[in-house]
Amino acid sequence: MASTNKAHVVIIGGGFGGLYAAKTLGNKPVRVTLIDKKNHHTFQPLLYQVATAGLSPGEIAAPIRGVLGRYKNTEVLLGDVIGVDTTRNVVQFARNEATGDPGDPGELAFDYLIIATGASHNYFGHDDWARYAPGLKTIEDATEIRRRILLAFELAERRARVTGTQEPINFVIVGGGPTGVELAGTTIEIARRVLNQQFRSIDPARARVILVEAGPRVLPPYPEDLSQSAERQLRHLGVEVMTNSMVTDIGPDHVMIGTTRLPAAVALWSAGVQASPLGKRLGVPVDRAGRVIVESDLTIPGHRNIFVVGDLAAAKSPDGKPVPGVSPAAIQMGRFAAHTILGDLKGKPRGQFSYWDKGSLATIGRAAAVADFGKIHLSGFIAWLAWLFIHVFFLIGFKNRLLVLIDWAWAYVTFQRGARLITGNSDAIAPSQRSTT
Amino acid sequence: MASTNKAHVVIIGGGFGGLYAAKTLGNKPVRVTLIDKKNHHTFQPLLYQVATAGLSPGEIAAPIRGVLGRYKNTEVLLGDVIGVDTTRNVVQFARNEATGDPGDPGELAFDYLIIATGASHNYFGHDDWARYAPGLKTIEDATEIRRRILLAFELAERRARVTGTQEPINFVIVGGGPTGVELAGTTIEIARRVLNQQFRSIDPARARVILVEAGPRVLPPYPEDLSQSAERQLRHLGVEVMTNSMVTDIGPDHVMIGTTRLPAAVALWSAGVQASPLGKRLGVPVDRAGRVIVESDLTIPGHRNIFVVGDLAAAKSPDGKPVPGVSPAAIQMGRFAAHTILGDLKGKPRGQFSYWDKGSLATIGRAAAVADFGKIHLSGFIAWLAWLFIHVFFLIGFKNRLLVLIDWAWAYVTFQRGARLITGNSDAIAPSQRSTT
Numbered sequence: 001m002a003s004t005n006k007a008h009v010v011i012i013g014g015g016f017g018g019l020y021a022a023k024t025l026g027n028k029p030v031r032v033t034l035i036d037k038k039n040h041h042t043f044q045p046l047l048y049q050v051a052t053a054g055l056s057p058g059e060i061a062a063p064i065r066g067v068l069g070r071y072k073n074t075e076v077l078l079g080d081v082i083g084v085d086t087t088r089n090v091v092q093f094a095r096n097e098a099t100g101d102p103g104d105p106g107e108l109a110f111d112y113l114i115i116a117t118g119a120s121h122n123y124f125g126h127d128d129w130a131r132y133a134p135g136l137k138t139i140e141d142a143t144e145i146r147r148r149i150l151l152a153f154e155l156a157e158r159r160a161r162v163t164g165t166q167e168p169i170n171f172v173i174v175g176g177g178p179t180g181v182e183l184a185g186t187t188i189e190i191a192r193r194v195l196n197q198q199f200r201s202i203d204p205a206r207a208r209v210i211l212v213e214a215g216p217r218v219l220p221p222y223p224e225d226l227s228q229s230a231e232r233q234l235r236h237l238g239v240e241v242m243t244n245s246m247v248t249d250i251g252p253d254h255v256m257i258g259t260t261r262l263p264a265a266v267a268l269w270s271a272g273v274q275a276s277p278l279g280k281r282l283g284v285p286v287d288r289a290g291r292v293i294v295e296s297d298l299t300i301p302g303h304r305n306i307f308v309v310g311d312l313a314a315a316k317s318p319d320g321k322p323v324p325g326v327s328p329a330a331i332q333m334g335r336f337a338a339h340t341i342l343g344d345l346k347g348k349p350r351g352q353f354s355y356w357d358k359g360s361l362a363t364i365g366r367a368a369a370v371a372d373f374g375k376i377h378l379s380g381f382i383a384w385l386a387w388l389f390i391h392v393f394f395l396i397g398f399k400n401r402l403l404v405l406i407d408w409a410w411a412y413v414t415f416q417r418g419a420r421l422i423t424g425n426s427d428a429i430a431p432s433q434r435s436t437t
Numbered sequence: 438m439a440s441t442n443k444a445h446v447v448i449i450g451g452g453f454g455g456l457y458a459a460k461t462l463g464n465k466p467v468r469v470t471l472i473d474k475k476n477h478h479t480f481q482p483l484l485y486q487v488a489t490a491g492l493s494p495g496e497i498a499a500p501i502r503g504v505l506g507r508y509k510n511t512e513v514l515l516g517d518v519i520g521v522d523t524t525r526n527v528v529q530f531a532r533n534e535a536t537g538d539p540g541d542p543g544e545l546a547f548d549y550l551i552i553a554t555g556a557s558h559n560y561f562g563h564d565d566w567a568r569y570a571p572g573l574k575t576i577e578d579a580t581e582i583r584r585r586i587l588l589a590f591e592l593a594e595r596r597a598r599v600t601g602t603q604e605p606i607n608f609v610i611v612g613g614g615p616t617g618v619e620l621a622g623t624t625i626e627i628a629r630r631v632l633n634q635q636f637r638s639i640d641p642a643r644a645r646v647i648l649v650e651a652g653p654r655v656l657p658p659y660p661e662d663l664s665q666s667a668e669r670q671l672r673h674l675g676v677e678v679m680t681n682s683m684v685t686d687i688g689p690d691h692v693m694i695g696t697t698r699l700p701a702a703v704a705l706w707s708a709g710v711q712a713s714p715l716g717k718r719l720g721v722p723v724d725r726a727g728r729v730i731v732e733s734d735l736t737i738p739g740h741r742n743i744f745v746v747g748d749l750a751a752a753k754s755p756d757g758k759p760v761p762g763v764s765p766a767a768i769q770m771g772r773f774a775a776h777t778i779l780g781d782l783k784g785k786p787r788g789q790f791s792y793w794d795k796g797s798l799a800t801i802g803r804a805a806a807v808a809d810f811g812k813i814h815l816s817g818f819i820a821w822l823a824w825l826f827i828h829v830f831f832l833i834g835f836k837n838r839l840l841v842l843i844d845w846a847w848a849y850v851t852f853q854r855g856a857r858l859i860t861g862n863s864d865a866i867a868p869s870q871r872s873t874t
Binding site for chain 1: 475476477493494495496498500502503506507512513514515516576577580587588591592594595598632634635636637638840843844857858859860
């Protein structure tokens, strides 16, 4: 136990799971340390809006230190946790040159630990595809994708003014889950509604957006009628949907689908997630995606003081249903872990985590979405309105909600997208070099 | 002359000079091509707000293509101009791997040329200082500076939690011109008013902000009473002002002032500007800062069809006064060049450029500024209000004006700064590697 008489809870990760755990423990009789590699929480459900120039990074991200500033029992540390010693109850930091104080033990002791480091992209063994088809998990990913999409039109314009012909501009999005559907719907909107009057040598509306899904339908976790509705709405916007299509290779300018070569000005990856590597280092069983198989109270086997929550956890509700890797589940798990710790301190018996599914929403584009509220299935404008208000409501911070609403109202009325910046790497116009803004 | 019967005006640079030239020529009987390395115009007077986390990049930048989209006679090209052949009347592009169409001649012919490529930092022969003390000219510069300022507090917190003592956090700003004064005033605000409740092991308010000026007073171009007022306002905010102090060396963690070593967690450079290298490649006389010495109609000697405007031009008003390197001057020069071209086409005789000085404003911090309107000198809150409304008024695009006003109102009332993101380079927490968001 720690040197003060209050239990020390260490939380790794400032995503939804970690942040809501910290909020639940705020100003309670524990000491809390939240550690993240980034200084900001990212509102991941709206990342695709940054990637498609609808919102600015600052509108969907909030400094963790600011969000938790009012909890006097909570400290926030910028740091990269590389391991957990589950015997000695310490987390281990990456040795850092910049902070390299000789007195820094590179360790932090905990009484309770909540691991919420989430997931990143899974290229299923083809990590070399990552540079040609970036995924969307961080602000940096989003600004890189934005750069590639906008640059594709700029380069096509330059070529067309010399050759007199518009070469194909194909955006190939691999993976028909919610992120892929959102990216496809908003990318076609940029081409057809936002940029259409702004080029002289090309017609941006002739760009193709191709959504490639290995399975038989888009939005696989949704009920079949909503998948069909989503596909209809996508096609109506102009997206080409290819289902039952397996990607076999990705290169700098193409995507191979089976043995067919599809030229791609930009390829994007939304086909799979891989749990954070920290899970495998705990020495307990993980599933194929690297997620930690947790007990019914979200702890790891044999360590009742170590919780895993959010996308890193392979959890089941008491009815045997797996908990999905969505933000509401992460929030619920983070809160559950925090309440369990507070209950322990009061000597209460532990409960079992049960995911409360409030419904799922996936947006497709302007006034296009699907919503699954159990028996009620919504499509089109009404689903989109529901999606809009729920997402804006959950956006952290009143000011951001206001800014996001203004941005959206403006974009809706004018078809303008305000955040169309190509930034990073000021000298190179070539899209090969990765950089961010 | 170009192949169509309308004169072709090529504009290099989408800053204030180039953009206002293009706007003036919009939908007039000429063809216009504006070329810039970036796809966006940057509202440079507010860059320091991005650097100090008050505004997001998207709020002070606008896609050039969007700003000029309604002018059907105008095309926008993303490109890097490396030279001008003043004999053959063509501009030369950098060969670009990505656009490397074999048919691309890498050249663009013009009838008239307006060069408005501006200026960058001048380290007076010490280019190795640039990595330790970045300057502020682009969105990328601003996000890099933001990253360094915020990271300095994060690293100090990590060290202090191990050692139990707060090491000095010094922000050293070299150069007491308007940018240096703005950076100093807003950086001390972050330390004392924004972050003060959000750290547990350090007191951010104990950070020092030191403004170093080689000359005898800050804001050298301003009247002496306003310089004195600015220095008083800076000291009141908590900034340490060192005048008559010459920087002799800058290293990764220090700035040498004469023979005194000043530890610096972050050093910033705002001490000098250097005109864009394109000026020297024109084969006409340039001044010591590399600015092109232009005729009274802003053309270069011997080439009545080639104009140089904005910070790249060393121009004089008819009264012999040099035109200052400020945004209003660039706007006036851009408009003058455009009107001169339109006048040529109507057979009108050319006039002489004359700068109309509407006054100068420099902001210092929250409700602190100085304003020089000739006989009227303002200081403090009134000057700050004048500054606020003039700058927001000129911000391109109604939506951005609204967002910026909301951000400011919010920050003013709550002392929050919303754009506190450390982005770029997701793995490295060390500040040594340059990257952007």
